Amino acid sequence: MLKTFKIGGVHPPENKLSKDKKIEVLPLPKTVFIPVAQHIGAPATPVVKKGDEVKVGQVIAQSSSFVSTNIHSSVSGKVTKVDFSADSSGYPKQGIFITVEGDEWVEGIDRSEDLVKEISVDGPEIVKKIQEAGIVGLGGATFPTHVKLVPPKGMKAEVLLINGVECEPYLTSDHRLMLEKADEIMVGIQLLMKAMGVDKAVIGIENNKPDAIKLLNEKCADYNGVSVQALKVQYPQGGEKQLINAVTGKEVPSGALPIAVGAVVSNVGTAFAVYEAIQKNKPLFERVVTVTGKGVEKPSNFMVRVGTATSELIEAAGGLPENTGKIISGGPMMGRAIASLDVPVTKGTSGLLLMQEEESKREEIQACIRCSRCTSVCPMGLEPYLLMTLGEKQIFERAENERIMDCIECGSCSYTCPSSRPLLDYIRFGKGKVGAMIRSRKK
Amino acid sequence: MSKLLTVSPSPHVHSSESTQKIMLRVVYAMIPAMIWGIYMFGLDAVRVGLISVLSCLAIEFLIQKYVMKVKPSLTDGSALITGVLLAFNVPVSLPWWIIIIGAIAAMGVGKLSFGGLGSNVFNPALVGRVFLLISFPVQMTSWPVTRMMDVDAVSAATPLAIIKEGIKNGIPVSQLQGLPNLSDMAIGFNHGSMGEISALLLVLGGLYMLWKKVITWQTPVSILLTVLVVSGIFWMINPEMYVNPVYHIFTGGLMLGAIFMATDMVTSPMTGKGQLIYGFGIGLITISIRMFGAYPEGISFAILIMNAFVPLINMYVKPKRFGGQ
Numbered sequence: 001m002l003k004t005f006k007i008g009g010v011h012p013p014e015n016k017l018s019k020d021k022k023i024e025v026l027p028l029p030k031t032v033f034i035p036v037a038q039h040i041g042a043p044a045t046p047v048v049k050k051g052d053e054v055k056v057g058q059v060i061a062q063s064s065s066f067v068s069t070n071i072h073s074s075v076s077g078k079v080t081k082v083d084f085s086a087d088s089s090g091y092p093k094q095g096i097f098i099t100v101e102g103d104e105w106v107e108g109i110d111r112s113e114d115l116v117k118e119i120s121v122d123g124p125e126i127v128k129k130i131q132e133a134g135i136v137g138l139g140g141a142t143f144p145t146h147v148k149l150v151p152p153k154g155m156k157a158e159v160l161l162i163n164g165v166e167c168e169p170y171l172t173s174d175h176r177l178m179l180e181k182a183d184e185i186m187v188g189i190q191l192l193m194k195a196m197g198v199d200k201a202v203i204g205i206e207n208n209k210p211d212a213i214k215l216l217n218e219k220c221a222d223y224n225g226v227s228v229q230a231l232k233v234q235y236p237q238g239g240e241k242q243l244i245n246a247v248t249g250k251e252v253p254s255g256a257l258p259i260a261v262g263a264v265v266s267n268v269g270t271a272f273a274v275y276e277a278i279q280k281n282k283p284l285f286e287r288v289v290t291v292t293g294k295g296v297e298k299p300s301n302f303m304v305r306v307g308t309a310t311s312e313l314i315e316a317a318g319g320l321p322e323n324t325g326k327i328i329s330g331g332p333m334m335g336r337a338i339a340s341l342d343v344p345v346t347k348g349t350s351g352l353l354l355m356q357e358e359e360s361k362r363e364e365i366q367a368c369i370r371c372s373r374c375t376s377v378c379p380m381g382l383e384p385y386l387l388m389t390l391g392e393k394q395i396f397e398r399a400e401n402e403r404i405m406d407c408i409e410c411g412s413c414s415y416t417c418p419s420s421r422p423l424l425d426y427i428r429f430g431k432g433k434v435g436a437m438i439r440s441r442k443k
Numbered sequence: 444m445s446k447l448l449t450v451s452p453s454p455h456v457h458s459s460e461s462t463q464k465i466m467l468r469v470v471y472a473m474i475p476a477m478i479w480g481i482y483m484f485g486l487d488a489v490r491v492g493l494i495s496v497l498s499c500l501a502i503e504f505l506i507q508k509y510v511m512k513v514k515p516s517l518t519d520g521s522a523l524i525t526g527v528l529l530a531f532n533v534p535v536s537l538p539w540w541i542i543i544i545g546a547i548a549a550m551g552v553g554k555l556s557f558g559g560l561g562s563n564v565f566n567p568a569l570v571g572r573v574f575l576l577i578s579f580p581v582q583m584t585s586w587p588v589t590r591m592m593d594v595d596a597v598s599a600a601t602p603l604a605i606i607k608e609g610i611k612n613g614i615p616v617s618q619l620q621g622l623p624n625l626s627d628m629a630i631g632f633n634h635g636s637m638g639e640i641s642a643l644l645l646v647l648g649g650l651y652m653l654w655k656k657v658i659t660w661q662t663p664v665s666i667l668l669t670v671l672v673v674s675g676i677f678w679m680i681n682p683e684m685y686v687n688p689v690y691h692i693f694t695g696g697l698m699l700g701a702i703f704m705a706t707d708m709v710t711s712p713m714t715g716k717g718q719l720i721y722g723f724g725i726g727l728i729t730i731s732i733r734m735f736g737a738y739p740e741g742i743s744f745a746i747l748i749m750n751a752f753v754p755l756i757n758m759y760v761k762p763k764r765f766g767g768q
Contacts, residue, residue, distance in 0.1 A: 007765050012456055090450065169456065241765065254766040326449040332456040339450050359456075360449040366462050366519065367561035372713040373460070381764040383713065386757075403764060411454030418460040419561075425452055 002207055004232040005242040006249075008379040010412045012169050012235060012333065014208055018292050018299035019172045023180055025303045026316055028100055032075050032307030034060065035087050035095035038346040039136040040143045041067035046096055052079045056105040057283050060096050063131070069144045070134040071096075074285035074305035076104040088329040088336045088343050095344075098307070109282045115183050116279035119190060126195040126278055133277035134284045134347075138269030139163055139174075139238060140330060142348040145270055149195045151259045158262035160193055160201040161247055162271055164216070165231060165238040167206060168331025171351040173288040174268050176301045178205070178212040181272050186216075186223045188271030191278050193225060196264060201226045203268070204247050206233045235333060236410035240265045242379055254406050269350075289313060289345055293354030295321035304345050311341035313352055325360030328353040333411045366419035374413035374423055380406045384413035384423040391430030396437060399430045405438070407431060462560075465708075466520030468655045472648035473527055473703065479644050480531070480637035483589045487535040488637045494539050496526030498546035506555045513559075521560045525549055528568035531638020531699060532743070533575065536587040541579055548574035565750045566710050569743050576743070586634045601635045602628065603695045606686055607739035615683040628693045639699040642692070649702035658706040661718035662725075666701040667692055669726025677734065685734065697729065700742035710750045717753075717760040724749040 037043035044061035054060060054073040061071035077100040084092035105111065121129070131146035151157050162185075166174040178185060189201050205213050207230050217228045229247050236242055241252045243265055250261040258265055266274075269287065276282040285306050292299040297318025304313060310327065314320050320341075328335040329349055374384035382403060390399040404427060413423040481488045503522040507515040529549055533542065549571025557563040576583045586601055600608075602622055609619045623633055631641025639645075652658045675688035691697065705711060705725055712721050725745045732741025 007763065010458070012458070245765075251766045254764070256766070324448070326451075326455065328453075328455055333454045335453055335455065337448070337450040337452075337455065339448060353455075355455060362451065363457060363461075366516075367559065369462055369465070369521075369561045369708050370711075370713065371465065371708045375713050375762055378762075379765065381762045383762065385713070406765065409453075415454045415456060416458050416460065418458075418462045418465055420457060420461075424454065428452065 002230055002232040003246050004234045005237060005245040005379060007381050008377045008412065009234040009236070009242075010377050010416055011233060012415060014233070015169045015294075016172050016175070016208070017170065017294075017296075018290050018301055019175055021172070021176070021300050023176050023288055023301045023303050026305070026308065026313065028075065028103060028305065029308045029312050030100055031080070032098050032100065032305065033085050033095050033309070033342070033344045034071060034074065034098065034307035035093045035344065035346060036061040036071055037093055038071065038142060038306070038348065039069050040141065041065065041069070043094065044068060044071045046082050046094070048079050048082070048096060050079055050081050053077070054079060054098060056103060057109050057285060058106050067144060067147055069136055069146075070132060070283070072134055072283040072285045073098060074307050075100045077101040086340060086343060087346060088338050088349070090336075090339055110280040115187070117183075117187055119187070119194065121278060123195050123197060126191050126274075129278050130195070130274060132283070133273070135270060135273050135277055136284070136347050137267055138273060138287060138347065138350070139267035140334070140348050140350055141240075142346075145266065145274070148264050148266070149192070155259045156262065157196045157198050157259060157264050158200070159248065159264075160189065160196060160198055161243055161263055161265045162189055162201060162203040162268055163238055163240075163243055163265055164203050164205040164209075164212065164268045165243060166209070167233075167235045167238040168333055168335070168350075170292045170353050171290050171331045172292070173290045173301055173350050175209050175212055177272055177288050178209070178216060178268055182215050182219050184275045185268050185271045186219050186226060187279060188273070188275035189226055190223060191274050192266055192271060199225045202247050203228045204231050204237070204243050205229070206231045206237060208233045235412065236379055236408065239379065239408050239410060241408065254403060284347060287345070287347060287349070289349055290351035291317040291354075292351060293321070293324075293356070294359070295323060295356045296354050297321070306346060307344045309341065310338065310343050310345070310352060313345065314341065314354070321354060321356070323357045324354050325357035326355040328355065333415065334409065362422075363420035365421055368419055368421060371418060373416045373418065377412040377416045379410060379412065380408060382407060384427060387430060388421065388423045388426040391426035394433070396430065396433050400434045400437070404430050404434050463518060463520050465657055466524055468652060468657045469524050469703070470520065470527065472651045472657070473531070473638070475644040475647050476531070476638050476641055476699075477527070479631050479641045480535070483631065483640060484535040484587060484637055487587065490539075491533065491535045491537060491542060491637060492527065492530040494542045495530035495533075495546060496523060498543045499523070499526035499529065499550050502546055502550040503555065506551060507559070511555065511559070516560060519560060522550065525554070525567045525571075528638070528703060529571045531703075532568060532572040532636050532696065533583065534586050535637050536585060537582055541575060541582055544578070545571040545575045561709055563709055564753070565747050566704050566707050569704055569747055573743050573747060589632075589634060601695065601739065602633070602690075603733065603739035607733075610684070610734070616686050617683065625687075625690060625693065628690070633694075636696065636699075639696045642698045645698040645702050652702075652706075658702070659715060659718060661715045662706045662711055662722045663701040665719045665722025666705060666726040666729070667697070669723050670697060670730050673727060673730045674734070691730065691733065695733075695740045696742045700729075700746055701725075704742075705746050705749075710753060712753050712756045712760065714757075714760050714762050717756040720756055720760065721749050721753065724752065
């Protein structure tokens with residue numbers, strides 16, 4: 001039986017152009033720029049300086065607090081500078097520039113393709129290694145994984161949910177990973193289960209990936225406690241709260257974390273990274289990135305070293321099409337439009353979407369006709385038209401009461417609005433203001 | 444790189460929906476009833492329709508351009524709907540100048556004085572209709588003959604008017620003269636305004652709008668159910684004084700109102716629950732006016748009264764929030 005989340009949702013055209021393209025290893029770039037803040041939480045502190053020789057997998061920036069994580073070099077070569085440059089947010093961020101020389105890895109990393117099924121470490125050891133390996137949520141949120149695995153006092157994890165939904169149109173990196181690294185993902189899931197101390201894991205996959213559902217279902221026979229749940233295609237099912245609702249039927253209370261209903265959610269990419277970190281001793285410094293778009297000559301899935309410039313990926317996919325109007329880091333619903341081709345791939349980059357000139361422009365804003373489509377598609381049960389007005393008119397106390405902070409910024413409201421109103425833009429503005437209000441109250 | 448990239452916040456894609464498409468679907472849904480009106484009333488129906496639509500469009504254009512000094516929005520299709528609905532709601536014998544006054548009341552007072560599309564509190568076509576009903580009671584209640592009638596007749600009473608006369612004069616339902624039978628009324632062999640006479644074709648349009656997601660079921664269903672249940676209770680108490688509840692459903696402007704007027708997005712509640720309350724209110728007021736009021740029909744007043752409650756309903760009836768309180 002197909003399941004899905006209970007409130008709202010939309011179904012944009014899927015456009016999974018690269019779903020049949022095998023993951024290719026992208027050739028090594030000549031230089032990389034590795035930001036020290038690739039995760040939610042405190043930026044890591046650089047521990048190398050200009051002129052230092054580094055190897056692949058070496059720590060180049062150290063985790064600075066519990067909610068933070070290590071950054072490893074993705075290449076071997078010489079550090080040219082530690083400086084600021086724009087990442088996908090558009091703001092200059094501190095990072096390490098390295099000129100690539102050869103491909104020399106630190107000792108102890110198992111570079112073979114052999115599957116290591118035997119788990120020889122205990123739970124706390126797994127958490128420690130995940131923290132050291134710099135693993136973050138690879139679905140895009142980039143929350144440090146080790147933090148999730150240690151529940152706050154008084155709470156207990158009951159089930160691990162693995163996010164193989166990939167509900168964003170165009171993106172196929174998780175889909176390809178499930179097809180090509182199924183066993184590795186399964187072992188990664190076992191490791192996460194052991195770290196959390198749970199005996200049940202469910203992989204949620206949308207029904208538009210029948211091959212992945214079938215393959216992982218077959219694999220489940222070999223791995224205890226893991227099952228696959230097929231889901232009806234519905235955006236934003238990859239949202240943590242929506243996935244929990246779809247699979248378990250539970251609703252994470254407003255303002256609470258998933259652990260409040262006993263769930264921890266991890267992406268399939270994260271499970272793969274956990275496998276590599278523990279079974280192969282390989283820290284997180286590369287990931288799968290989809291490069292796609294209607295004008296792209298060869299839509300592809302690449303295994304990319306972190307820090308590689310956007311331009312290199314576009315080149316490998318056939319070059320920048322003449323009429324490119326917008327480049328998005330991530331998917332079309334929640335991704336960020338980037339301003340420069342120098343923006344590096346980071347741990348959270350799931351895809352690059354090249355939009356053509358005519359797709360890049362927003363339509364003319366018309367009057368709200370109160371059709372209530374925004375309200376009916378909102379997966380959080382909010383009233384976007386009202387929140388937009390409250391943002392516009394700067395009535396922030398009322399916006400807080402109307403639960404503006406519950407908004408997950410999935411964009412379903414703006415997507416669906418027949419009058420092309422910039423609902424989410426104003427809701428974001430309101431969230432910023434209300435968030436500041438709440439923080440100042442706590443002081 | 445030589446050219447600049449567009450940078451804007453997500454989402455970067457938009458559904459193919461537009462205001463214009465939604466409005467046009469409403470117009471398509473009205474076509475069957477329109478054709479039936481023309482079939483029954485002849486060229487007079489075309490005359491009323493054209494005058495109403497053209498004057499609604501012209502008034503919107505003139506007020507937006509010369510009074511509000513904004514870009515005229517004729518292409519959004521909303522003035523077209525008001526024009527057709529106003530024509531649907533009047534007798535086809537109405538003189539041209541009264542139709543234009545109705546259009547001025549509908550567009551000028553009902554819509555643009557509030558700020559135009561999306562800002563109006565009341566259904567514009569109904570503002571026009573009620574304005575005319577109060578200002579020109581004779582012309583607005585003289586119903587022309589249809590092709591089904593005796594050629595000697597010059598005007599006819601609507602079923603609701605016959606029923607109201609019966610109530611006023613204490614004539615039992617079974618002795619009322621001139622009431623069409625139920626199946627004739629459902630199909631549309633009936634008297635009344637151009638657009639209201641065929642319940643079946645209006646339902647057909649409603650089903651099309653439901654399918655195209657232009658309307659939701661809550662408003663029309665709650666209106667019709669309320670009328671059915673309330674009139675049913677009275678009918679069971681005294682069937683000689685009150686007509687069969689099914690008769691109420693198929694007669695007068697109830698179908699037109701429930702399917703095309705009360706469901707107007709701009710002037711109806713935002714949530715399904717809110718729409719149920721709104722529809723219940725409309726049904727209750729309609730049947731109260733029909734049974735106890737001065738006018739034979741009450742759907743127009745009922746919708747306008749409940750329109751005024753919509754902001755209040757929206758304030759207190761919230762969608763089900765994810766994650767409870």
